[in-house]
Each structure stands twice: as C-alpha cells, then as structure tokens.
Amino acid sequence: MSDLIERAADILAKAKYTVALTGAGISVESGIPPFRGKGGLWEKIDPMKYAHIDAFLEDPETVWDVLIKNMKMVLDKARPNPAHTSLVDLERLGLLKTVITQNVDGLHQVAGNQDVIEFHGNFAWQRCQTCDQVIATADVDLTHIPPHCSCGGILRPDCIFFGEMIPPEALHRSQQVSAACDVMLVIGTSAMVQPAATMPFIAKDNGAVVVEINPEPTPLTNHISNLPLLGDAGTVLPRLVAAVEQRRDAS
Template identity: 60%
Template sequence: MTDMIRRAAEDIAAAEYVVALTGAGISVESGIPPFRGKGGIWDRVDPMTFGHIDTFEESPEKVWRVLIRDLKTIIEQAEPNDGHRGLARLEAMGRLSTIITQNVDGLHQAAGNTDVIEFHGNCARQRCMDCGNRLANSAVDISALPPRCGCGGVLRPDWVFFGEAIPEDALRRSGQMAARCDMMLVVGTSAIVQPAAHMPIIAKENGATVIEINPERTPLTGHFSDYLIRGRAGAVMNGILAALEPLMAERSR
C-alpha cells in the first residue's frame, strides 16, 4: 500500500483541479453508522417507510421517534476524523477545490472544507416546513416530537427524503465539477447510489484520473478508477499527506 500512497501523493501534487466524492465510509470512523450495508440504518428501519417524505408528512412524530431523533443525537456528538481533516488539509494546501458528499452530517464543513456540495442535504440542521427557517441541531428541542419552529411549523431534517428530488443546484454543480476536474478522489463510498455514483464516470470520461480510497472494491474498480488504495479513509489520508507535504515543499523552492 505504501507504493500506492506515494503514487497518489505524486498524482495529487501534479493535478491542477482536484475534486473529492465522499460517502458514508469516511464518517463511520466518527461513529456515524452508514445507511446501507451490513449494520446500516436501513438494516433496522424500513427506508421506504420511515425514509420517505410521504410518511413524514403523514406522521412526522413517528418518523422522528423511529429514525431522526437518535440520528440527530449521534450527529450532534460526532467530530471530524482524520479522513475529514485530511481533505481539509488538502484544501488548505491548494490541492483540493471541491467536495461532493453523499453524507448528511456536516463533518466536512466542521473539519474546515469551504466548498462542499451536499448531494443529499444535511441532517446537522433542521428546516421548518412552514416558514423555511433553518436551525442547527443544538438549537432544536426534542423533548416533544415532532419539534417545532418558533412559527409553529414542524421541523424536519434539511436532507433529501426518498420521494424528493436531489437539489437542482447540487446536481448541476456536481456535474460541472466532475467534468472540470483532472483528478477525482473517491473516498468511502460504495459507488452504487445514483446519481452521485455517476460523478466519477463523468470525471473519467473527461480525462480525469480517478483514485479510490475504500476498504473494498466497488463497481468503479477496474473499470473507471485508475487504482484503488484499500484501507480506512483516515489512515490512508494520513499516509497521503505525509508523502505529499515534502513533495509540495520541493515544488515551492
């Protein structure tokens, strides 16, 4: 793996415009369970019932009790890990321009990344269904469910439920960034959820180098990604930064 990490550092140093696509795997190390896969949230909660906007609109109290309440608490307590901090460091070094994330935890912003396209919205804040006001989780009282805005409207996560469309701006900008970049880092995603999983394909079709950082192979591996570095996001990002920083120092002399 050392050779692959060194190769990634060299490729990142040489790239002109780097974009990252991240998924649940990067946040698992912060204690946030994935939605899909073994042990994921959808293993214990029916996604097409409790994850669907129709159910929420019909019975917000039930959806808050079964799905959102515990997830809100987990996200409030979570902190960025070395994977998030590594991507923030890449931005600070001028090596990463944009993150496209499928995650709803806000940890990329907490780590310091400034241009984060949230494909599925954000559960670190709540939105009033009546007035549209947005509140940080810490400002939302869940002693009574569903919690309500000061205007009396029901609060909901500012995320995309099943049955809702991906935000038009997020979809548009993601496609633009994928087509523009000359390198895409794919970190902690199974690359099966569309349309986010199509972004590395757009990047590859436009000539970009695609690097996967994942514990396991994905549908991209051997087809659209140039190579896969197998491992946990935090450890791999630490290794890449350790190899990249001397390279960038040499280039600045």
C-alpha cells in the same frame, strides 16, 4: 499499498484541480454508522417506512421518534476524523478545490473545507414545514416529538428524504466540477447511489485520474478507478497527504 500511495501522491502533487467525492465511509470513524451495507441503518429499519417523504408527511411523530431523534443524538456528538482533516490539508495545499458529499453530517464544513456540495442536504439544520424558518438541529428541543417551530409548524431535517429530488444546483455544480477536474478522489462510497455515482464516470470520461479510497472493492474498482487504495479513509488519507507534502517540500 505503499507503492500505490506513492503513485497517487505523485499524481496529486502535480494536479491542478482535484475534486473529492465522499460517502458514508468517511464518517464511520466519527461514530456515524452508514445507511447501507453491512451494519448499516437500513438493516435495522425499513427506509421506505421511516425515511420516505410520504411517511414523514403522514406520520411525522413516528418518523421523528424512530429515525430523526436517533440521528440527532448521534450527529450531535460526531466530530471530524483524520480523513476529514486530511481533505482540509489538501485544500490548504491548493490542490483540493471542491468536495462533493453524499453525507448529511456537515463534518466537512466543521473540519474547514470551504467549497462543499451537499447532494442530500445537511442534517445540521431543521426547516419549518409551515414558515420555512431554519433552526440549528443542535438547538432543537426533543421534549415534545415532533418538535415544532415558534410559528407552530412541524420541523423537518433540511436534507433529502426518499421520494424527494436532489437540489438541481447541487447536481449541476457536481457535474461541472467533475468534468473540470484532473484528479478525483472517491472516498468511502459504494458508488451505487445515483446520481452521485455518475460523477467518477464523468471525471474519467473527461480525462481525470480516479483515485479510490475504500475498505473494500466497489463497482468502480476494476473499471473506473486508476488507483484503488483499499483501506480505511482515516488511515489512508493522512498517509497520502504526508506523501504529497514530502513532494511539495522537495520541489
């Protein structure tokens, strides 16, 4: 592992345009369980029953009670972990230009990253179904479920349910930066959820080096990733940033 981190640091230190693609794995150490995989939320509840837009429109009270209320309680307490702050460090060094995230927790922005493309929206905000007013999730009163806007409309998370389209601008910009980067960091994602999973392929096809940081191998590991760094993001990323900073200090 140490040798792989040193090799990745050599590449990162010379990079002109680095992009990070992040998934649920980067936020697990912030106390946010993943949706998929072992121990994931979808093992406990049926996403088609509670996380599909049709389910919300048909019975918002149940979806709020089973899914959204519990997500709010978890995310209200979540704070950035060393993996998030390491990406901020890479941005401060002038290496990381953009973060593409599949997460809805908003922790990249809380940590300090400036250019974050959110594939699935942001749970930090609730949007009124009737008047389109946006309200901070932290300010939503759960005394009555589902919570309502001041206009009387029902609030919904400002993120994507199953059955809804990825925001076209998020998809377009992600494809653009993936094609432009010379290094892509793939962090904490199963690389199985489309269309986000295509971004490492776009990067690789355009000549980028793909550095993968995941606790276990993924479909990318033996086919797309140039440097697979197997381990938890909160441990591997700080080591990688430290190695990059050593090279910057020595130059």
